[in-house]
Amino acid sequence: xxxxxxxxxxxxxxxxxxxxxxxxxxxxxxxxxxxxxxxxxxxxxxxxxxxxxxxxxxxxxxxxxxxxxxxxxxxxxxxxxxxxxxxxxxxxxxxxxxxxxxxxxxxxxxxxxxxxxxxxxxxxxxxxxxxxxxxxxxxxxxxxxxxxxxxxxxxxxxxxxxxxxxxxxxxxxxxxxxxxxxxxxxxxxxxxxxxxxxxxxxxxxxxxxxxxxxxxxxxxxxxxxxxxxxxxxxxxxxxxxxxxxxxxxxxxxxxxxxxxxxxxxxxxxxxxxxxxxxxxxxxxxxxxxxxxxxxxxxxxxxxxxxxxxxxxxxxxxxxxxxxxxxxxxxxxxxxxxxxxxxxxxxxxxxxxxxxxxxxxxxxxxxxxxxxxxxxxxxxxxxxxxxxxxxxxxxxxxxxxxxxxx
Numbered sequence: 001x002x003x004x005x006x007x008x009x010x011x012x013x014x015x016x017x018x019x020x021x022x023x024x025x026x027x028x029x030x031x032x033x034x035x036x037x038x039x040x041x042x043x044x045x046x047x048x049x050x051x052x053x054x055x056x057x058x059x060x061x062x063x064x065x066x067x068x069x070x071x072x073x074x075x076x077x078x079x080x081x082x083x084x085x086x087x088x089x090x091x092x093x094x095x096x097x098x099x100x101x102x103x104x105x106x107x108x109x110x111x112x113x114x115x116x117x118x119x120x121x122x123x124x125x126x127x128x129x130x131x132x133x134x135x136x137x138x139x140x141x142x143x144x145x146x147x148x149x150x151x152x153x154x155x156x157x158x159x160x161x162x163x164x165x166x167x168x169x170x171x172x173x174x175x176x177x178x179x180x181x182x183x184x185x186x187x188x189x190x191x192x193x194x195x196x197x198x199x200x201x202x203x204x205x206x207x208x209x210x211x212x213x214x215x216x217x218x219x220x221x222x223x224x225x226x227x228x229x230x231x232x233x234x235x236x237x238x239x240x241x242x243x244x245x246x247x248x249x250x251x252x253x254x255x256x257x258x259x260x261x262x263x264x265x266x267x268x269x270x271x272x273x274x275x276x277x278x279x280x281x282x283x284x285x286x287x288x289x290x291x292x293x294x295x296x297x298x299x300x301x302x303x304x305x306x307x308x309x310x311x312x313x314x315x316x317x318x319x320x321x322x323x324x325x326x327x328x329x330x331x332x333x334x335x336x337x338x339x340x341x342x343x344x345x346x347x348x349x350x351x352x353x354x355x356x357x358x359x360x361x362x363x364x365x366x367x368x369x370x371x372x373x374x375x376x377x378x379x380x381x382x383x384x385x386x387x388x389x390x391x392x393x394x395x396x397x398x399x400x401x402x403x404x405x
Contacts, residue, residue: 006041009049018046033396040387043323061099063328064117082106129182130174135166137200142264150208177210180274201264209284213257213276222255222281224311230254231341238372244295245402257282260403270298273305274317281306292395293378297338298322304337343371354383359393
């Protein structure tokens with residue numbers, strides 16, 4: 001067990017201690033139930049401190065521009081006076097080219113976007129091309145130990161031999177998916193994550209998700225106009241004990257890849273959604289928390305991205321650390337999609353369950369609504385920001401064992 005006593009974070013020293021403790025736990029391959037609970041508590045304590053210390057973190061420059069475009073009803077062509085020709089505008093908005101100082105000045109003067117937002121370092125962007133890669137920065141040891149067959153498929157070499165020629169041994173993992181891997185990212189911005197997330201580990205994990213999805217054959221094509229049918233049937237699957245496994249099988253039948261792959265250290269990741277090159281949606285989940293309620297909310301959040309964003313032309317992979325408060329429109333929309341399509345808060349409120357946490361009433365309500373009781377219990381915990389209550393109802397330890405995790 002970790003030698004750390006959780007407490008209210010009051011200063012930077014407490015904050016750094018909590019971050020170190022969380023990092024140490026996140027790097028462990030196996031967690032006890034007590035350690036799993038401690039991760040959740042630490043994440044909550046850190047988030048509360050950050051809300052007070054950093055109430056409004058500077059947004060990514062591109063997200064700041066897109067936000068102002070949405071506010072003003074602007075299209076890409078309206079940015080030509082500030083950035084150059086339409087090709088230049090497209091490259092910048094897609095993260096393929098940086099803003100120049102002159103562009104920053106004109107965007108600030110013309111569209112009144114705060115300078116702080118425009119010059120904020122985009123620390124969450126992925127590597128932009130294979131040529132940018134420093135191959136020795138990948139977490140080769142963890143990749144080898146954690147899932148050798150996925151990251152080093154067909155390579156019968158020792159860890160030392162792989163390390164002696166890293167580029168030769170893993171470049172094949174990235175080449176087929178370079179258009180996806182190096183398109184930029186939409187990670188939520190957060191003061192803690194901005195300096196912590198290892199983009200090399202994140203890129204390797206995403207490449208493995210691409211490979212696993214590419215190897216999976218789906219019988220049917222995805223039809224976005226069948227959203228209501230897909231969502232309703234998937235929600236009903238949640239009532240079964242083996243619901244997570246059944247969810248994967250169901251999504252395969254409707255043309256959606258659901259890939260489960262443990263996160264690599266220092267990625268702080270719950271899930272990702274993107275379109276594979278054959279236009280089949282891919283949802284990747286890490287099962288960072290082994291709980292029924294967390295699985296279903298994360299899955300429906302990513303499904304929200306599939307229907308609300310990927311189906312309408314979003315090109316970049318959308319990454320999610322759901323412990324961090326949503327501060328972009330697409331993240332808020334995905335959160336709302338998950339809440340409304342699993343069980344609306346209004347229905348829980350009308351049933352009086354936000355005030356009365358009686359397990360029998362929760363079970364009866366969930367059965368009536370045809371959802372897993374863990375989903376309702378998890379929503380009540382989130383509503384009260386209290387993760388000590390209903391601990392026995394959220395399905396601890398009942399997800400990972402359904403997959404080859």
